Amino acid sequence: xxxxxxxxxxxxxxxxxxxxxxxxxxxxxxxxxxxxxxxxxxxxxxxxxxxxxxxxxxxxxxxxxxxxxxxxxxxxxxxxxxxxxxxxxxxxxxxxxxxxxxxxxxxxxxxxxxxxxxxxxxxxxxxxxxxxxxxxxxxxxxxxxxxxxxxxxxxxxxxxxxxxxxxxxxxxxxxxxxxxxxxxxxxxxxxxxxxxxxxxxxxxxxxxxxxxxxxxxxxxxxxxxxxxxxxxxxxxxxxxxxxxxxxxxxxxxxxxxxxxxxxxxxxxxxxxxxxxxxxxxxxxxxxxxxxxxxxxxxxxxxxxxxxxxxxxxxxxxxxxxxxxxxxxxxxxxxxxxxxxx
Ligand code: SP5
Ligand code: ZN
Numbered sequence: 001x002x003x004x005x006x007x008x009x010x011x012x013x014x015x016x017x018x019x020x021x022x023x024x025x026x027x028x029x030x031x032x033x034x035x036x037x038x039x040x041x042x043x044x045x046x047x048x049x050x051x052x053x054x055x056x057x058x059x060x061x062x063x064x065x066x067x068x069x070x071x072x073x074x075x076x077x078x079x080x081x082x083x084x085x086x087x088x089x090x091x092x093x094x095x096x097x098x099x100x101x102x103x104x105x106x107x108x109x110x111x112x113x114x115x116x117x118x119x120x121x122x123x124x125x126x127x128x129x130x131x132x133x134x135x136x137x138x139x140x141x142x143x144x145x146x147x148x149x150x151x152x153x154x155x156x157x158x159x160x161x162x163x164x165x166x167x168x169x170x171x172x173x174x175x176x177x178x179x180x181x182x183x184x185x186x187x188x189x190x191x192x193x194x195x196x197x198x199x200x201x202x203x204x205x206x207x208x209x210x211x212x213x214x215x216x217x218x219x220x221x222x223x224x225x226x227x228x229x230x231x232x233x234x235x236x237x238x239x240x241x242x243x244x245x246x247x248x249x250x251x252x253x254x255x256x257x258x259x260x261x262x263x264x265x266x267x268x269x270x271x272x273x274x275x276x277x278x279x280x281x282x283x284x285x286x287x288x289x290x291x292x293x294x295x296x297x298x299x300x301x302x303x304x305x306x307x308x309x310x311x312x313x314x315x316x317x318x319x320x321x322x323x324x325x326x327x328x329x330x331x332x333x334x335x336x337x338x339x340x341x
Pocket of ligand 2: 195196320321322
């Protein structure tokens with residue numbers, strides 16, 4: 001399987017996130033991608049190639065122009081205020097506050113952020129565009145006839161909606177790729193999100209559409225981040241009604257419960273008649289993950305890959321979460337090798 005990787009991910013290196021009431025070192029670190037790349041090489045998965053640049057047009061198919069321009073200019077405008085620390089928001093446009101885009105960077109940071117865990121740094125723009133390019137190059141390869149491709153995307157993407165960042169995500173790599181697949185001839189695309197956290201951004205982007213099926217297996221938002229989306233009764237709206245499936249599982253759920261939900265999701269994908277599959281591949285479902293509460297063990301990821309291969313669809317994997325840095329490489333490589341076996 002081909003891997004798409006760019007060193008530019010290193011340019012996203014946030015210092016801290018707000019967690020349990022204190023600023024802690026970011027869980028989403030460059031070392032995550034280094035470990036995944038090392039495992040891909042060690043396991044001889046296949047060629048590792050550099051993504052091709054696609055420019056902003058395919059990103060703007062999914063993201064709001066005001067948001068994209070904000071991300072592009074935020075760091076420069078933030079440092080112009082005399083600051084030399086990462087940019088983090090300090091409030092949110094919550095109920096009954098006006099939905100007006102503020103004029104300056106400080107207010108815009110609040111307007112365009114979902115949480116206080118997603119710092120904008122000097123290299124955020126470059127890293128996020130390179131990740132989108134990896135996903136887009138992957139989509140291009142699928143269109144070209146490749147069976148499966150791994151986009152080693154960092155920063156991740158599935159919490160980012162059309163017009164906000166959050167959950168360590170800036171551009172929704174998987175959604176951008178799914179849209180590119182649609183734009184280049186794939187009639188029906190399924191996006192399956194197996195990250196521990198609900199893919200709120202991806203759900204939101206495709207919620208009113210029937211050409212992109214979205215399914216997510218995740219920690220129940222009644223107790224787990226991102227809390228405000230990912231409930232079982234969210235089934236899509238308008239045209240999209242019946243094309244959104246959430247499988248929220250109680251924190252602490254066992255491996256067999258997780259695989260039962262996976263089987264239900266796979267059945268829906270088969271029934272939908274997808275032409276291509278995009279997998280939002282988070283491995284924070286691992287038992288040892290420091291911020292999540294499922295119980296998958298390293299060999300279970302091989303089983304996951306094998307089950308996905310059973311769909312027999314052109315498949316693009318986009319990396320999402322996974323914060324147990326030591327085992328992240330083996331966990332991701334197991335999915336990819338399990339798929340190819
Ligand atoms: C891509 C992705 O996986 N993003 C996840 C973002 C989660 N951010 C908030 C996590 C809060 C977890 N709280 C657990 C505290 C453990 N002491
Ligand atoms: Zn996650």
